[in-house]
Amino acid sequence: MVVTFKEENTIAFKHLFLxxxxxxxDDSYAVYTQHDLYDRMFYAVEKYLAxxxxxxxxxxxxxxxxxxxxxxxxxxxxxxxxxxIDPANDTFNIDPKIVTDCLGVDPEDPQPLPPELDxxxxxxxxxxxxxxxxxxxFKLKAINIQTIINNxxxxxxxxxxxxxFDNKAHSGRVKIHLDNQADIKECKDPSVFGRGDNSLRxxxxxxxxLVCSLSFILCARSIIRGLMLQHEFSRFFQxxxxxxxxxxxxxxxxxxxxxxxxxxxxxxxxGTIMKIGIESKNFASYDVCSILLGTSTLLVWVGVxxxxxxxxxxxxxxxxxRVALPDVIRFCCCVAVIYLGYCFCGWIxxxxxxxxxxxxxxxxxxxxxxxxxxxxxxxxxxxxQNSYLVWLFSQIYLYTxxxxxxxxxxSLFIALITGYYETIKHQCEGETPVSQLHAYIAQCKDSPxxxxxxxxxxxxxSVFCCCER
Numbered sequence: 001m002v003v004t005f006k007e008e009n010t011i012a013f014k015h016l017f018l019x020x021x022x023x024x025x026d027d028s029y030a031v032y033t034q035h036d037l038y039d040r041m042f043y044a045v046e047k048y049l050a051x052x053x054x055x056x057x058x059x060x061x062x063x064x065x066x067x068x069x070x071x072x073x074x075x076x077x078x079x080x081x082x083x084x085i086d087p088a089n090d091t092f093n094i095d096p097k098i099v100t101d102c103l104g105v106d107p108e109d110p111q112p113l114p115p116e117l118d119x120x121x122x123x124x125x126x127x128x129x130x131x132x133x134x135x136x137x138f139k140l141k142a143i144n145i146q147t148i149i150n151n152x153x154x155x156x157x158x159x160x161x162x163x164x165f166d167n168k169a170h171s172g173r174v175k176i177h178l179d180n181q182a183d184i185k186e187c188k189d190p191s192v193f194g195r196g197d198n199s200l201r202x203x204x205x206x207x208x209x210l211v212c213s214l215s216f217i218l219c220a221r222s223i224i225r226g227l228m229l230q231h232e233f234s235r236f237f238q239x240x241x242x243x244x245x246x247x248x249x250x251x252x253x254x255x256x257x258x259x260x261x262x263x264x265x266x267x268x269x270x271g272t273i274m275k276i277g278i279e280s281k282n283f284a285s286y287d288v289c290s291i292l293l294g295t296s297t298l299l300v301w302v303g304v305x306x307x308x309x310x311x312x313x314x315x316x317x318x319x320x321x322r323v324a325l326p327d328v329i330r331f332c333c334c335v336a337v338i339y340l341g342y343c344f345c346g347w348i349x350x351x352x353x354x355x356x357x358x359x360x361x362x363x364x365x366x367x368x369x370x371x372x373x374x375x376x377x378x379x380x381x382x383x384x385q386n387s388y389l390v391w392l393f394s395q396i397y398l399y400t401x402x403x404x405x406x407x408x409x410x411s412l413f414i415a416l417i418t419g420y421y422e423t424i425k426h427q428c429e430g431e432t433p434v435s436q437l438h439a440y441i442a443q444c445k446d447s448p449x450x451x452x453x454x455x456x457x458x459x460x461x462s463v464f465c466c467c468e469r
Contacts, residue, residue, distance in 0.1 A: 013178060016051075037174055048138055063107070076137070133168060144156075156188075160180070216269070271293035324416065
């Protein structure tokens with residue numbers, strides 16, 4: 001509900017303050033004449049002043065503090081301190097220092113402003129020949145009452161709205177976009193009649209915290225004991241056989257599932273505590289809480305794989321993933337070098353000519369989609385043909401990337417995992433290679449339940465047990 005409330009308010013603000021706005025037209029919403037820029041700018045200010053009489057939602061102004069230098073709405077323009085451009089003579093004179101000029105606009109006040117402070121916003125003159133951008137910034141308050149449905153106390157929101165008229169390119173096209181930042185806090189003196197009791201939900205949260213805390217303690221104790229036993233075995237093996245224990249044998253003492261559970265328990269406890277704080281209106285970090293609980297849920301479901309390992313056919317797949325992981329990581333590191341090379345190359349060369357290559361992150365997303373066979377034709381078709389040389393380069397670039405990564409890299413990746421799968425499958429059907437650790441354990445023929453504990457030196461039998469030497 002939190003995300004939905006913010007998104008729906010953002011859409012409402014765009015329709016309220018952006019003249020002739022159409023849903024989905026964020027990238028193409030722009031003006032091209034001075035008259036249209038003034039018209040859109042004054043339209044937004046007028047709509048702000050008319051909010052109490054026009055909006056369906058219930059909004060309130062955030063007025064400036066008495067004695068402050070800021071008003072409820074700030075209309076600002078940024079421009080170069082000195083600028084003269086003469087395309088006819090191919091000359092210009094620019095001072096890159098940026099100057100900011102602002103005008104404050106306040107909703108109607110019972111007491112009129114003094115004449116020296118009463119500046120009409122419609123007299124605000126833009127310096128188009130050196131203009132960088134125009135911004136309109138103001139704040140509005142609202143209350144999200146839909147949370148009452150879930151027996152929760154409503155949240156109070158403060159929306160910081162910024163309308164930017166972007167003229168940095170000086171291309172004759174001024175792009176317009178609206179940004180909305182939401183600040184959530186506890187409402188003052190909340191009163192909801194007939195609100196349901198949340199004691200059952202709170203009890204469940206406390207039980208989750210207790211269970212996860214107990215699980216954390218038990219798993220952490222097992223991990224610590226495993227590390228102590230690993231250290232003891234390494235010392236014994238070095239002293240007895242004068243050999244060091246290899247890494248794979250040392251990792252046998254460390255249970256990866258317990259580490260997974262410890263991380264999951266920590267995230268669950270932290271997320272649940274934040275959830276209780278949010279419901280009691282002591283916290284408002286919804287994003288952090290959702291990340292913690294979502295990640296812990298993912299780790300819990302990954303941990304379910306452990307129980308599938310008790311079945312032989314499922315265990316083969318799990319062992320394959322575990323054994324192949326080191327080589328898969330090495331393979332991915334090698335491939336990542338080539339992938340980054342293609343990313344930087346596409347960003348530098350194709351960025352000005354293709355919308356999917358405008359930023360490094362967009363290039364990476366586009367190339368990853370191509371590896372999976374998505375949007376191939378669109379990527380080729382959207383390439384501008386203004387420069388034949390760049391268009392030819394783009395064809396070579398895309399064809400080589402697709403051929404290299406789909407036909408070679410993915411095939412090698414699949415072959416790598418398939419090779420491990422076949423090897424482990426044959427080992428399960430035949431004799432399994434014995435490590436140093438398992439060979440040492442196999443020397444003892446006694447069952448763990450036999451009660452016999454053998455030592456290096458002979459000693460008399462204990463009163464409580466009798467040991468065969």
